[in-house]
Amino acid sequence: MTPVVQVVAATKAFGANAVLAGIDLAVAEHEAVVLIGASGSGKSTLLRCIDLLEEIDDGDILLDGEVISDPAVNVDAVRRRIGMVFQQFNLFPHLDVLTNITLAPTRVHGTPRAAAEARARELLARFGLAGREREYPDRLSGGQQQRVAIIRALATDPRVLLLDEVTSALDPELVGEVLDLIGELKGDGMTMVIATHEMAFAREVADEICFLHQGAIIESGQPSTLLDDPKAEETRRFLQRIHSKR
Amino acid sequence: MGAAPDRQEVRRQARRSRARRDRATASAATLIVVAALVLAVVLAPGWPSVRQSFLSWDDLRRAFPDILTGFWLDVRMFLATEPIVLVLGLTIALVRVTRAPVLFPVRAAAIAFTDVFRGVPTILVIFGVGFGVPALGFSWLTNDEVILGCTALTLSYSAYVAEVFRAGIVSVHPSQRAGARALGLTAGQTTRFVVLPQAIRRVVPPLLNDFISLQKDVALVSILGPVEAYRQAQIYGSEYFNYTPLLGAAALYLCVTIPLTRITDRLQDRQLARRSTGGAA
Structure with a gap:
């Protein structure tokens, strides 16, 4: 079966600084791949490259078997099929919750307003945000804002959801509600690529975990194998540091 | 909790008496300063003649209807110029922030436009347009000084307003x-639904600032001949050797600019308050 997302020998450098040093990655339908690694290891850049927010220097990125990293590709059309959620939510502060969610469906996908709003309300209700439709983002808690941001990305029915450290900017007591939502999406069979520092969550939700170090995937495998019995020295050291911080 | 209300009452009284003392001090200080200023003016050696030529109630009454008519022209010039300034300014700002290579010539033109018209004194632009354009002798071009003057003001102010919009967008x-x-x-x-709405909200106070400035600068058009409030007062002054009408004209400008200033301040305060409460996450 064709993977939903495939990254082939992708490289990227900012000046002399190699951020991605030959990444290979395949994400099958309904699969959740979790990227772990220290800050600066290339997790965010990889996600941004898949969403074409950054250009790779060499290699290929494929979406449903079709090369999307070609300069001739219409990036807007590609991004319509991918959902991305950011660490800092990036909600639009001048629009209320409902309009944040319906902006892309109505303006980009041509969904009639009534249908887009009905779908947005349904998603809000499902994820515990019923009654918040007319609130503005800065009236919501960080956890609520991030849930709205995820719903906004879901509202266009993307083929794959890219989650870039979506709980890193949250107060510790708000992390759970966002992770629960992502767990539910996993249950729905959503295809996801997730960059995170939450190891317990990674173990729970991941089909595969990739450990990134200096722009390369050093080691990947099932959660239990990689987290409990890492092969590479770098992986071991990273996991030790994470655990000693607790 | 028996003692608590007493202590609260004591504190409230202390606060009240401190506030009363502060108010009294402020009033006394103001009174002393104002009295000193008034005395300084009234005791000045030239005061009798100043009083005669600048504060003559009769002259003011005689000239005021004409000045008011002139001021109405000022207001109309302002109302005609401002909307065009807003549209042109926004257009120039948008051109400057686009990165499309096709638009490079337009972008270069926009940069040149803002550089030139922001760099030249407004009064020179008015001179140039007001006397230069008719000199070209095109029969299809207007010779109306008011229109030419407003065109010059539009050029000058669009350059300023474009930079305000651009700052907001950036x-x-x-x-x-x-x-x-x-x-x-x-x-x-993205520009239309996400960037511009946020940018415009942020630049409303500085835009109002430029509004106030324009409402005064319309008086400069008088150098081309139109008799607006300032010019009318000046004419009256040279006819009757009395300058009270100039103060009358000044008062009329203040009637418009002070309310505008207060609105600007209020908006700015509101924005500051919003920024300090919201967007913490």
């Missing part, structure tokens, strides 16, 4: 653009 954080593009919005849709 101040919207790049993550907003990334958020919009990630949803599949095109560059144009």
Whole structure:
């Protein structure tokens, strides 16, 4: 079966600084791949490259078997099929919750307003945000804002959801509600690529975990194998540091 | 909790008496300063003649209807110029922030436009347009001084307002653009639905500042001949050797600019308050 997302020998450098040093990655339908690694290891850049927010220097990125990293590709059309959620939510502060969610469906996908709003309300209700439709983002808690941001990305029915450290900017007591939502999406069979520092969550939700170090995937495998019995020295050291911080 | 209300009452009284003392001090200080200023003016050696030529109630009454008519022209010039300034300014700002290579010549023109018209004194622009354009002798071009004057003001102020808009656009954080593009919005849709609404909200106070400035600068058009409030007062002054009408004209400008200033202050305060409460996360 064709993977939903495939990254082939992708490289990227900012000046002399190699951020991605030959990444290979395949994400099958309904699969959740979790990227772990220290800050600066290339997790965010990889996600941004898949969403074409950054250009790779060499290699290929494929979406449903079709090369999307070609300069001739219409990036807007590609991004319509991918959902991305950011660490800092990036909600639009001048629009209320409902309009944040319906902006892309109505303006980009041509969904009639009534249908887009009905779908947005349904998603809000499902994820515990019923009654918040007319609130503005800065009236919501960080956890609520991030849930709205995820719903906004879901509202266009993307083929794959890219989650870039979506709980890193949250107060510790708000992390759970966002992770629960992502767990539910996993249950729905959503295809996801997730960059995170939450190891317990990674173990729970991941089909595969990739450990990134200096722009390369050093080691990947099932959660239990990689987290409990890492092969590479770098992986071991990273996991030790994470655990000693607790 | 028996003692608590007493202590609260004591504190409240202390606060009240401190407030009363502060008010008394402020009033006394103001009174002393104003009295000193008035005395200084009244005791000045030239005061009798100043009083005669600048504070003559009769002259003011005689000239006021004409000055008011002239001021109405000022207001109309302002009302005609401001909307065009806003549209032109926004257009220039948008051209300057686009990165499309096709638009390079337009972008260069926009930069040249803002550089030139922001760099030249407004009064020179008015001179240039007001006397230069008719000299070209095109029969299809207007010779109306009011229209020419307003055109010059439009050029000058559009350059300022374009920079205000551009500052607003640039101040919207790049993550907003990334958020919009990630949803599949095109560059144009991102600007229209995400960047511009936030940018414009942010620059309302500085824009109002330029409004106030323009409402005064319409008087400069008088160098081309139109008799607006300032010019009318000046004519009256040289006819009757009395300058009270100039003070009358000044008062009329203040009637418009002070309310505008207060609105600007209020908006600015509101924005500051919003920024300090919201957007913490």
